[in-house]
Amino acid sequence: MSIAEHLPVYLVMGSQNCYQDPIEVLRKAIQGGVTCFQYREKGNGAKVGSEREELGFHLKKVCHNYGIPFIVNDDVNLAIQLEADGVHIGQQDGLVQEVRSIIGSEKLLGVSAHNVKEAEKAIEEGADYIGVGPMFHTSTKKDTEQVRGPIVIREIRDVFPVFPIVGIGGISKKNAYDVVSSGANGVAVISAISQAENAVKASQELKQEVEDGRLTVEK
Structure with a gap:
């Protein structure tokens, strides 16, 4: 299965994001439809x-029990220690080429991008997928760039018609459709699932919005 097929509902989470046991939150989230997980303990x-x-x-064990990728946020050394499936880095977290040389060609490498120029650079240097955002205002991450919304997805998609893209930042069931119908393969969320009363239901609802958005693109 390609990484694009794992991007529809991408949960990013650490224990600090959860009101309940993070292991149980992840298990329920996957049961509800989460297709990829990023461990962001910071x-x-x-x-x-x-x-x-x-x-x-x-958390990796839960992911592998259900057959979904376990990605580590930023920390390459931790990813190696945990034998993670990949790493996701931001624009300030190191050079893409250097990270790729450390983790090798078999591991997944995700890179955050905020515009076409950053996306192009990440893709040229070896990213497997890009996380584009912030789509909307979010209180979970404090160090975010200017919010431009799903239009950025469209701009990048015009240049890279098939490259795997996941939207991130302030996404919920209320706006996930807009992100995917703009051309993203899926949505990455934190609090929309990690702080939901029912992680199964929250994941199911997001999955439905993503599927609806994809149907719009395919028409």
Whole structure:
């Protein structure tokens, strides 16, 4: 299965994002339709050291039990320690070519991009997919770029008609359709699932919006 097929409902999460046990949140989210997971254990209240590694190991096990990719946010060393399926880096988290040389050609490499120029550079240097955003205003991440919305997806899609793209930033069931109907392969979310009362239901609802958006593109 290609990475594009794993992008429809992409959960990004750490223990600091959850009101409930993150392992159980992830399990329920996958049961509801999550297709890819990124371990992002950073910020206030995040685990560090061996606790961070241990949680990552348990989350990876859940992912692999259900056959979905386990990606690590930013930390290449942690990704290697956990034998993750890949790494996702931002514009300030290192050079794409350097990260690729460290993780090898078999691991997935996702790169954040905010415009066509950054997308082009990431793709040329070896990214397997790009995360484009922020789509909408979000309180989860403080270090975000200017919000331009799904129009950025369309601009990038015009230049790269088939390259795997996932939209991120402030996405919920209310606006996921707009992101996918603009050309994204899927949506990446944090609080829309991690802080939902029912992670199964939240994932199902997002999955439905994504499917509806894809149908619009295919018409």
